[in-house]
Amino acid sequence: MQVNRQLLSEYARLIVRTGANVQPGQAVQLSIAVEQHEFAAMVTEEAYLAGAKKVNLNWLSDGQDRLHYRYADEETLSVTLPWEEEKLRQMTEDLPVRIFVESEDPDALAGLDPEKLSHVRQRRAAVAKPYRDAIDGKHQWCIAALPSEAWAKKCFPDCSVEEAMSRLWDAVLSTVRIGGEKDAVAAWQEHTARISEKSAWLNAQHFTSLRYESRNGTDFTVELIPEASWEGAGSVNQENGAYYIPNMPTEEIFTSPRAGKCEGTLVAVKPLSWNGQLIEDFSITFRDGKAVSCRASKGQALLEKMLRMDENACMLGEVALVPKESPVNHCGFLFYNTLFDENACCHFAVGQGFKEVLPDGDNLTTEEATARGINDSIIHVDFMVGAEDLNITGFRADGSSAPIFRDGTWAE
Numbered sequence: 001m002q003v004n005r006q007l008l009s010e011y012a013r014l015i016v017r018t019g020a021n022v023q024p025g026q027a028v029q030l031s032i033a034v035e036q037h038e039f040a041a042m043v044t045e046e047a048y049l050a051g052a053k054k055v056n057l058n059w060l061s062d063g064q065d066r067l068h069y070r071y072a073d074e075e076t077l078s079v080t081l082p083w084e085e086e087k088l089r090q091m092t093e094d095l096p097v098r099i100f101v102e103s104e105d106p107d108a109l110a111g112l113d114p115e116k117l118s119h120v121r122q123r124r125a126a127v128a129k130p131y132r133d134a135i136d137g138k139h140q141w142c143i144a145a146l147p148s149e150a151w152a153k154k155c156f157p158d159c160s161v162e163e164a165m166s167r168l169w170d171a172v173l174s175t176v177r178i179g180g181e182k183d184a185v186a187a188w189q190e191h192t193a194r195i196s197e198k199s200a201w202l203n204a205q206h207f208t209s210l211r212y213e214s215r216n217g218t219d220f221t222v223e224l225i226p227e228a229s230w231e232g233a234g235s236v237n238q239e240n241g242a243y244y245i246p247n248m249p250t251e252e253i254f255t256s257p258r259a260g261k262c263e264g265t266l267v268a269v270k271p272l273s274w275n276g277q278l279i280e281d282f283s284i285t286f287r288d289g290k291a292v293s294c295r296a297s298k299g300q301a302l303l304e305k306m307l308r309m310d311e312n313a314c315m316l317g318e319v320a321l322v323p324k325e326s327p328v329n330h331c332g333f334l335f336y337n338t339l340f341d342e343n344a345c346c347h348f349a350v351g352q353g354f355k356e357v358l359p360d361g362d363n364l365t366t367e368e369a370t371a372r373g374i375n376d377s378i379i380h381v382d383f384m385v386g387a388e389d390l391n392i393t394g395f396r397a398d399g400s401s402a403p404i405f406r407d408g409t410w411a412e
């Protein structure tokens with residue numbers, strides 16, 4: 001299907017101006033699939049029009065990735081070459097605005113040796129981590145998505161390619177608020193203001209723990225970090241004060257819970273796509289803050305592996321609130337992409353937490369953040385628990401409580 005050029009350029013502008021908020025003189029790093037070269041040119045031009053000093057491209061290819069994993073050996077793929085590491089190091093100097101346009105086929109790596117995939121990713125992520133940590137909070141970034149035929153067919157396997165593309169385009173544009181009655185920039189201002197209002201309310205409550213209950217078996221309590229804040233929609237680059245929106249779409253308000261302090265069972269309400277494979281109908285049970293058991297009707301071994309990716313992959317890094325009225329939820333299908341699926345309803349993530357939710361968190365070392373309760377792991381994987389009847393109650397240090405969610409949405 002042919003999306004008209006005007007909508008596309010409106011989208012490119014929204015990503016560059018409202019999402020990444022590129023400032024004059026900044027370097028930009030755009031990661032995008034080779035197949036999307038036309039949209040890449042539009043984003044590049046918008047970035048220059050916003051005053052970017054230089055836009056560097058990081059071309060991605062599902063097909064090439066698949067070939068590498070199929071033919072190259074694990075050791076070769078696991079090694080980060082000196083020039084690759086130099087590229088990472090350069091980022092800590094240039095602090096480029098990073099724009100990621102996702103369009104990958106959720107099945108791109110299906111059928112490949114999952115052991116090999118996770119070993120390679122583990123070792124590469126370990127090398128990249130100190131550089132990632134060093135730019136944390138010091139640059140703007142934005143992840144958005146662009147439909148591709150393989151992705152569309154994955155979402156709508158029974159439709160023709162044209163029909164599937166048209167449905168995925170409609171969904172993507174509606175969730176990023178383009179093509180509605182309101183101008184997209186104005187719609188985003190209104191949307192982010194509403195999220196800020198809710199997060200301000202949560203921050204004023206000083207909840208120390210949350211209790212989750214729903215009829216599907218979710219029965220769970222998680223401890224919060226008292227000084228950690230709830231955040232949503234936008235972030236601020238501490239270097240230049242630029243307000244940016246890391247994810248488009250975004251519906252969530254999130255914080256990092258205290259790692260190692262939760263009890264009970266969380267039952268997933270949507271399948272989880274991880275490393276190109278699906279985990280379905282699953283639940284995870286925590287004791288003393290760690291996942292001690294899990295059950296899945298499909299992908300049991302994969303789920304167990306995920307929770308063992310490193311020492312702390314079995315602990316929580318994120319708790320996020322999303323009302324069931326989310327436009328992503330209204331789309332009513334699985335996107336097989338976390339950017340969308342995590343914005344459908346309430347969720348948790350196992351693995352890495354966000355040190356920036358702590359006051360002055362951006363300046364903390366990983367060790368300091370860990371000491372204050374933020375989980376540290378090479379993975380961060382979201383899973384959805386926002387059942388239609390989910391109740392969430394907040395408890396304060398003095399024992400008083402207040403309803404946060406009732407029947408899957410804000411209590412008031």
Ligand code: ZN
Pocket residue numbers: 252254318320342347349382
């Ligand atoms: Zn999230």
